[in-house]
Amino acid sequence: MSGQINAFEMAQKQFDGVAKQLKLDPGVAEVLRWPMREFSFRIPVRLDDGSLRVFQGFRVQHNDARGPNKGGIRFAANETMDTVRALATWMTWKCAVADIPLGGGKGGIIVDPSTLTVNEKEEMCRGWVRAMWKNIGPRNDVPAPDIGTTPQMMGWMMDEYSRLVGQYTPGVFTGKPLGGGGSLGRTEATGYGVIYTVREAMKHLKIDGKNSVAAIQGFGNVSQYAAAGFVEMLGGQVACVSCWDRHDKKAYTYSKKGGIDPRFLLTIVDEYGTIDKAKAQDAGYIVEDGDAWITKEANVLIPAAMEGQVTSDTVGKMSKNIKIVAEGANGPCTPEADEFFKKNNIFNIPDFLCNAGGVTTSYFEQVQNDMNFYWSKEEVLERLDQKMTSAFNSVVDRSEKEKVYMRDAAYMVAIDRVVKAMDLRGWLTGNA
Numbered sequence: 001m002s003g004q005i006n007a008f009e010m011a012q013k014q015f016d017g018v019a020k021q022l023k024l025d026p027g028v029a030e031v032l033r034w035p036m037r038e039f040s041f042r043i044p045v046r047l048d049d050g051s052l053r054v055f056q057g058f059r060v061q062h063n064d065a066r067g068p069n070k071g072g073i074r075f076a077a078n079e080t081m082d083t084v085r086a087l088a089t090w091m092t093w094k095c096a097v098a099d100i101p102l103g104g105g106k107g108g109i110i111v112d113p114s115t116l117t118v119n120e121k122e123e124m125c126r127g128w129v130r131a132m133w134k135n136i137g138p139r140n141d142v143p144a145p146d147i148g149t150t151p152q153m154m155g156w157m158m159d160e161y162s163r164l165v166g167q168y169t170p171g172v173f174t175g176k177p178l179g180g181g182g183s184l185g186r187t188e189a190t191g192y193g194v195i196y197t198v199r200e201a202m203k204h205l206k207i208d209g210k211n212s213v214a215a216i217q218g219f220g221n222v223s224q225y226a227a228a229g230f231v232e233m234l235g236g237q238v239a240c241v242s243c244w245d246r247h248d249k250k251a252y253t254y255s256k257k258g259g260i261d262p263r264f265l266l267t268i269v270d271e272y273g274t275i276d277k278a279k280a281q282d283a284g285y286i287v288e289d290g291d292a293w294i295t296k297e298a299n300v301l302i303p304a305a306m307e308g309q310v311t312s313d314t315v316g317k318m319s320k321n322i323k324i325v326a327e328g329a330n331g332p333c334t335p336e337a338d339e340f341f342k343k344n345n346i347f348n349i350p351d352f353l354c355n356a357g358g359v360t361t362s363y364f365e366q367v368q369n370d371m372n373f374y375w376s377k378e379e380v381l382e383r384l385d386q387k388m389t390s391a392f393n394s395v396v397d398r399s400e401k402e403k404v405y406m407r408d409a410a411y412m413v414a415i416d417r418v419v420k421a422m423d424l425r426g427w428l429t430g431n432a
């Protein structure tokens with residue numbers, strides 16, 4: 001599905017629509033619809049068999065008016081510069097809507113990390129840093145994990161950067177392992193953040209969480225804790241989760257009568273988000289095709305795997321009872337799907353609001369690194385809940401005030417904040 005969709009064209013299309021509604025100066029719009037800086041580089045890696053292979057790396061810095069660029073590094077076989085551009089752009093809006101003092105960045109390497117040994121992964125991580133270290137840092141660009149990258153990898157990357165600059169610099173990467181500069185609560189942050197916004201949407205729409213059912217795409221970092229949070233915090237049921245099976249090279253949907261048990265599935269999923277199919281079947285799970293997740297009977301849809309999944313082709317397959325679409329992934333719903341949601345009065349929690357919990361906790365991690373003083377998990381999650389609730393409320397308020405769709409309202413809040421920061425820094429007067 002995602003192969004046909006250019007995520008950057010989608011990000012620009014969304015931005016253009018709102019820029020028009022905001023009557024944004026065309027010059028200012030031109031600044032914001034493209035990244036400010038882009039890096040494309042080659043990373044030579046000596047493989048364990050002795051051969052030398054060269055991998056393609058990227059980093060895009062979209063806008064740093066509000067603070068250092070911030071955003072993950074993705075290791076994926078289908079990574080492209082346009083995907084990285086789109087994700088960097090969305091990071092600018094995400095940090096602005098969450099009201100954290102950071103800008104938008106994203107990076108990646110074209111590689112399937114599951115094909116690498118531990119040693120090769122470490123070499124790849126250190127190689128990425130050797131290519132980029134002069135252009136990243138706690139005061140200009142702070143990367144983090146994303147699809148295909150892990151806390152351990154952030155630890156290696158932080159170590160390589162610290163060696164190159166000659167001093168321990170934990171705040172250069174976030175999402176680091178606990179005990180290696182990481183923050184408690186970071187693992188759960190994005191998924192729980194999704195659920196804090198779903199909880200607020202349910203309050204807003206007067207929906208009872210205990211009578212709610214979610215259909216979730218993905219069973220990686222975001223979807224694992226969104227599933228757990230939906231059951232444990234809202235008292236609801238999760239009809240299904242899905243995953244890409246890296247052994248069979250295809251996606252599957254896992255469901256169970258009475259709802260799946262996220263904590264059980266957590267015990268049989270690997271670090272790449274592939275559920276052990278045989279163990280799931282032994283435990284009574286029904287395994288269907290990867291597309292089945294969207295058809296499941298539910299009132300909340302949480303696409304939390306990857307971009308371009310809810311499209312003009314798939315949106316009509318959704319249960320007629322869906323009232324909330326909570327975008328755990330970045331860019332999971334196309335503009336055509338948005339039109340369907342608008343027509344059918346489906347409440348959308350847009351990606352850069354819904355999944356802002358990860359970057360918010362990354363920001364908390366950086367703050368703790370700077371202070372060299374670490375908070376308890378309860379403190380992290382409490383602060384996260386406050387930030388997510390306040391971000392949700394500012395978007396709902398704008399949506400009601402301007403009578404606009406939630407995604408447009410989120411863009412309006414974010415664009416206003418970024419434009420204000422550019423203006424206050426004198427970037428728009430011609431003297432900067």
Ligand code: NAD
Pocket residue numbers: 145146147148190217218219220221222223242243244245251252272273274290304305306307328329330331355356358359
């Ligand atoms: P992950 O790699 O941990 O998990 C991705 C999951 O999606 C895996 O279970 C994988 O098997 C599954 N998947 C991949 N392709 C699929 C397909 N075609 N059908 C069904 N399942 C499929 O990644 P993640 O960190 O959970 O990120 C998921 C999404 O959320 C991405 O869009 C990412 O950019 C976004 N996001 C992540 C974070 C974070 O903190 N991890 C923060 C914000 C946004």
